[in-house]
Amino acid sequence: MAKPPTTTRRSINLLLDHAANHLDIGAPLPSETRMAEIAESSRTAVRGALRHLAEHGLVASMKERYLLRKPRPDDYFDVSELHSATEQLQQVLMERIYERDLPPGAEFTEAELSRAAGVSTIAVREFLIGFSRNGLISKNPRGGWRLCAFDTKYAQELGEAREMFELKSIERIAALPPGDPVFARLDELLARHEALAGEPAEGRAEFPALDREFHTFLIGLLDNRFAENLNEVVSMVYHYHYQWDKRDEIPRNRHALQEHLAILRPLASGDVPAALAAMRIHLRSSRSTMLNSLRNREGRTHAQ
Structure with missing residues (x-):
């Protein structure tokens, strides 16, 4: 698995310090807002830190946020890993x-x-x-x-490269043995998507961050530096571009959320072919939505 981003590593170390100095075993962690203050970072970085703590047995889970044990020296990232x-x-x-x-x-x-x-x-x-x-x-x-903005050719090329990596990521899951930690992470992502799907559409402001987390998780399975670099560009392009035209933001996010669920549900149950089919649909849909948005923006620009 890929290492967390630098800001998340810093957040992990600061939250470990807080747990070591201020929390007893079994005590609940502070709110995300308070943890963002403690970690001197965003709530997105805090969630990444919480996920890491849960994976390493310090916190029960992303939902049950209480301390299972006190931090050890080997839980911390070395200072040399915090300055990229x-x-x-x-x-x-x-x-x-x-x-x-x-x-x-x-x-x-x-x-x-x-x-x-x-x-x-x-x-x-x-x-x-x-x-x-x-x-x-x-x-x-x-x-x-x-x-800057970007044109349809750029989006088309980026979508094609993204498809190669993300389909390969799902194939990688098929080769994992039962009990691999990846499946616990899959279950956690599925639960968070299900919870978000149950909220009113207008209240799903968390989706862009969850979307990036979902795709970053898949790309991380490849442990491939080129895939990880591409993922950062894809994430920025898709979420940044949609700030240009927010008229259909709510239905677009609702549709993408359902497509994520169509991928996660069969993945969590071991049906990799169904997950691959759902991922192809999601990638085509995402690329089509992006290209339509770009063409609409270009049409408005030419009409002015």
Whole structure:
């Protein structure tokens, strides 16, 4: 399995410190909002940290958030694993986009990102130059950077690459032995999707983060650096782009949530062929929705 992102590793260490110093065995963990303050991070990073703690036997589960044992030294990530400037910058940039601190078309400076990520402006500049090759950001002639849109060809190519990796991820599950920890993670993801599906459609603001978590989980099964890099771009492209046109956000999320369930249910029961078929439908649907959204935006632009 892939390591958690740098911000999640930092959150894990800070939550371990809190548990060691302030919680007794059997005590409930604080609220997500309070844990985000303790971990000095977003609630998305906190959920990733909680998942890690549950997988390593410190917390009962994502739902039953009470301490099973006190942290040991080997539960912590080494300091050397907490300072990947590239990971930190990418995580901060995506979180700012998800939380809408950076709306579509927004401009930002290297100094802003440097302060937010806690890394040098030199590291920021190198990261942005490299990341600009994805076509999602561009350098302003007068200085600074700008978040960009992208065209249908870009979306088509990205969708094709995504399909190869994600179908391979589901095939990988078929080769796992019974009792592998992956199946417990599958059950947890399924339960969270079922819970979200039971909420009113207008209250499903958590879906974009859960969607990214679902696809990141699948890609992580490959333990492939190229797949992981692509997944970050896919996540940013799909969730970032939809901020340009939010008119059908609620039905779009509702439909995608049901498609996730159609994949997770057979996966959790061991029916890999059914999960593969459902994943093909989901990827085609996702790509079609994205392309239609892009064409609509391009049509409105030309009409102006």
